[in-house]
Amino acid sequence: AIERTFSIVKPDAVAKNLIGAIYNRFENAGLKIIASKMVHLSREQAEGFYAEHKERPFFGALVDFMTSGPIMVQVLEGENAVLANREIMGATNPAEAARGTIRSDFANSIDENAVHGSDAVASAEREIAYFFTAEELCPRTR
Numbered sequence: 784a785i786e787r788t789f790s791i792v793k794p795d796a797v798a799k800n801l802i803g804a805i806y807n808r809f810e811n812a813g814l815k816i817i818a819s820k821m822v823h824l825s826r827e828q829a830e831g832f833y834a835e836h837k838e839r840p841f842f843g844a845l846v847d848f849m850t851s852g853p854i855m856v857q858v859l860e861g862e863n864a865v866l867a868n869r870e871i872m873g874a875t876n877p878a879e880a881a882r883g884t885i886r887s888d889f890a891n892s893i894d895e896n897a898v899h900g901s902d903a904v905a906s907a908e909r910e911i912a913y914f915f916t917a918e919e920l921c922p923r924t925r
């Protein structure tokens with residue numbers, strides 16, 4: 784089925800000038816970028832986005848990192864978009880990510896791991912709504 788997923792190019796990858804390289808991976812995988820913008824998260828925005836991780840030991844470091852510089856947020860649309868994006872991202876820990884994936888090629892560590900992608904259609908809907916209004920989504924007709 785055609786799905787939408789939410790994606791972030793994280794501060795480490797923006798700082799390394801990898802926005803275009805990572806957008807190429809999405810497009811080469813057949814995923815269409817239907818919304819995109821650069822944002823610099825406030826602590827409140829980052830804490831709200833990652834609220835499900837609030838009790839995890841890495842939460843403070845995660846919020847520090849995600850507010851350390853600008854990010855790109857985007858909505859990707861395509862066949863099985865949630866899983867397709869997770870496949871091209873690779874495992875959360877770049878040391879465990881398959882060769883040729885975004886995290887294997889571009890990420891430094893489990894904390895600074897270049898990209899985020901929704902883990903399910905339901906979380907994608909919540910995450911898209913956290914950053915984009917309905918009017919900001921531009922579905923493709925060709």
Ligand code: CMP
Nearest residue numbers: 836841845875893894895896898899900
């Ligand atoms: P992300 O998909 O953005 O969701 C939460 C982030 O926390 C995750 O990517 C990792 O970058 C980071 N993180 C740090 N340590 C861990 C861990 N032990 N397990 C999962 N995520 C972690």
